[in-house]
Amino acid sequence: MQPLSKVEGRAIPFGAKNIDTDIIIPSKWLKTITREGLGEGAFESIRQDPDNVFDAPENKGAPILIAGDNFGCGSSREHAAWALGDLGIRAVIAPSYSDIFSGNAVKNGILPVVLPQEAVDRLMEVASSGDDIHIDLEAQTVTTKFQDRFTFEIDPFRKHCLLGGLDEVSLTLESSDAISTYEDARTANKAWLMEGTGA
Template sequence: MTPVNRISGRAYPLGRDNIDTDVIIAADHLKTTTRSGLGKYAFAPIRAEPGNVFDDPEFANAPILIAGANFGCGSSREHAAWAMDDMGIRAVIAPGFSDIFSSNAYKNGLVTVVLPAADVASLMHLAEHAPVTIDLADMTVTAGNEQFAFTLDPFRRASLMSGLDEIGLTLKSEAAIKAYEERVGV
């Protein structure tokens, strides 16, 4: 996993509530175990709408998505985080996330920032014309002259900032694991 300390750039001002995992990536694209190539299918139902934010050249390759409440609801699919990562999204800002999506996002290095709905609404307007910066060290989101504070589970924050997923965290203890295995005869 790549360390994440700061994410800056344009942000897709989507703002819709209840974007479920079927919208993020349809079930017929879940047959793969590879993470690459899924970005072209991400948000297909929204991309089919004329004038959608994902096809607006002003927001092309935006690393941040601003969404409404209950983002990532629906069935558990790690492919949703994979598809968003493949299309270049590194963080999502919303008033709330489904627990399963939030967990899958974290495990794949995708930052989820929870802000109050009023702050998300302000950020939506700011993002239409200003770049957005998410700073994990300061735990702030900045756009234009506005700054919003957020909280993040300290363990998840440290893991994201150091670029260590569950496998990476385990490998940090490889010498201790090997010593234990030798001691007990495994």
């Protein structure tokens, strides 16, 4: 997972509320075990409208998505985070998220920023006008060139994981010395546990 400290650039002014994971990535796309190519199916039903914000030329490659309240509700499919990542999204700004989606986003290197509706409305205006938005995870701020400055809260552990690019495997490997020390001591002190294991 790539470390994330800052996300800067265009934001897709989506803003819709109660967008569930079936809208983010329809169930027919869940047959894959790879993350690649899921961006093509992201928001498929919405993208059937030729004037949708996701396929607008000015939003191509935008790293930020601005969404409405209760984003990522519905089923717990991790493919929703995979699809956003494959679409190029590194951060989502919304008033609230489903807990499961929020956790899946962080585990896949996507920052879920929670801001009040008034701040989200203001950022929708900025994004709609084509101006960049800047997110600083270290400082926990969202800013614009118009002197807008919004602060957000994030769980310290999630922040640590995003800043370090740490997924669950990486977190386990951070403790590899302690694990080895424990296993060596257990083998030395309780050799009978290892009998018949071939170790």
